[in-house]
Amino acid sequence: MRIYRLAKGWAIFIYIFLFLAIAGLGWAMASVLAEGNPDEVVYWLKIGGALTGIAVSIFFIGEVKKDTFVIATDRVYTTGTFFKRALNLDEIRGFSVDENYIFIEPTTENKKRIRVSTYFGSTDDIVDWLSQRYPNLDEVTIQQEQNEILANPEFGWSEEQRGERLQRARRLALTVNVFGGIAAVVAFFLPGPNLWSMTAAIAMFMIALLASKLSNGLIRLDEKKNSAYPTVFYAIIFTGASVMVRTLMDFNVLDFRQAWILTGAITALLIVLIVFKNSELKFRTGSEIFTSIFIVVVLMAYSFGTAVALNGLLDTSTPEIFTVKIVRKHVSSGKTRTYYLTLEPWGGQKEQKDAKVSSRFYRSVEPGESVSLYRMKGKFGIPWFFIAGDKIPGAKANP
Numbered sequence: 001m002r003i004y005r006l007a008k009g010w011a012i013f014i015y016i017f018l019f020l021a022i023a024g025l026g027w028a029m030a031s032v033l034a035e036g037n038p039d040e041v042v043y044w045l046k047i048g049g050a051l052t053g054i055a056v057s058i059f060f061i062g063e064v065k066k067d068t069f070v071i072a073t074d075r076v077y078t079t080g081t082f083f084k085r086a087l088n089l090d091e092i093r094g095f096s097v098d099e100n101y102i103f104i105e106p107t108t109e110n111k112k113r114i115r116v117s118t119y120f121g122s123t124d125d126i127v128d129w130l131s132q133r134y135p136n137l138d139e140v141t142i143q144q145e146q147n148e149i150l151a152n153p154e155f156g157w158s159e160e161q162r163g164e165r166l167q168r169a170r171r172l173a174l175t176v177n178v179f180g181g182i183a184a185v186v187a188f189f190l191p192g193p194n195l196w197s198m199t200a201a202i203a204m205f206m207i208a209l210l211a212s213k214l215s216n217g218l219i220r221l222d223e224k225k226n227s228a229y230p231t232v233f234y235a236i237i238f239t240g241a242s243v244m245v246r247t248l249m250d251f252n253v254l255d256f257r258q259a260w261i262l263t264g265a266i267t268a269l270l271i272v273l274i275v276f277k278n279s280e281l282k283f284r285t286g287s288e289i290f291t292s293i294f295i296v297v298v299l300m301a302y303s304f305g306t307a308v309a310l311n312g313l314l315d316t317s318t319p320e321i322f323t324v325k326i327v328r329k330h331v332s333s334g335k336t337r338t339y340y341l342t343l344e345p346w347g348g349q350k351e352q353k354d355a356k357v358s359s360r361f362y363r364s365v366e367p368g369e370s371v372s373l374y375r376m377k378g379k380f381g382i383p384w385f386f387i388a389g390d391k392i393p394g395a396k397a398n399p
Contacts (some may be wrong), residue, residue, distance in 0.1 A: 180235025243305035
């Protein structure tokens with residue numbers, strides 16, 4: 001019998017963390033008790049929260065010791081505080097491995113699979129033991145998909161021709177992902193948005209979409225671990241995200257109603273393009289539903305970013321010019337830093353409004369100064385504004 005538990009280093013780390021958590025929660029509870037009871041509801045909420053945190057920490061301390069995986073002579077099983085899951089050796093269909101878990105799959109649906117954390121000690125021994133007796137289902141899946149492709153007459157007249165097409169599709173997908181990633185990085189980090197870098201990112205998204213569509217299902221939009229099918233997932237996700245985020249960072253939109261209409265229209269057209277004849281949007285299983293929803297969300301993000309960015313970058317309307325005083329300035333820090341000037345009411349507005357500006361322009365002005373503000377109609381009817389001196393590189397709207 002072989003018994004496996006959480007690796008010693010991880011166990012020590014978790015023990016230290018949980019004991020510190022218990023000490024911190026105990027100190028917090030003691031402080032609440034010492035302060036008394038000025039507000040009964042808040043008082044008991046704090047006490048209850050601290051006691052719950054301590055109880056959960058104690059539970060996980062016990063769980064670290066009790067959570068085991070055992071290889072016996074006739075079966076394998078896992079144990080924990082509230083569960084025990086077992087499979088006889090003849091009930092195992094195969095196994096698969098990802099970054100966090102080893103999955104042992106049963107031969108029948110009425111049995112549940114066993115999941116073993118890769119943070120257990122000697123997981124290489126577990127994988128070796130499994131691989132000597134059972135198939136690696138990841139490798140089986142790849143081989144099955146490879147055979148499926150080579151047998152599909154839609155991909156060529158002969159198996160050799162289909163194999164050559166698969167290799168060309170893999171090279172194309174790799175090229176699209178690389179150039180899509182480059183376009184996304186340039187669009188995101190280049191100050192702007194810059195007309196040409198944004199156009200490149202927008203175009204690479206469409207190229208990736210068309211590469212998938214024109215491959216007749218050989219190149220996929222989603223990313224599936226250990227799949228024989230090439231994918232343009234990375235080009236899609238990186239360019240779509242960079243276009244949306246860069247747009248949110250750089251354009252001051254006054255009214256989003258037209259933007260939402262255009263977003264809906266563009267998204268609908270892209271969905272029609274995807275589902276026409278050969279669709280990856282399927283809703284039969286939980287995984288397919290999640291993937292389909294994720295693809296639609298990415299399409300919406302790309303559509304919004306494209307509509308708002310091109311609305312501003314291609315705008316040639318005559319601006320309305322206002323002289324506006326800066327009330328204060330501030331920086332929003334998160335995954336990205338965004339610079340704001342708070343402006344006094346202008347153009348019929350009744351309240352102060354924040355304006356996003358570049359870091360360079362942010363540092364060049366101070367509260368109390370006045371700036372010239374340009375209100376634009378927008379190429380596609382989405383009203384927006386920018387401040388003179390804070391030009392958008394390549395935009396047609398620059399004064």
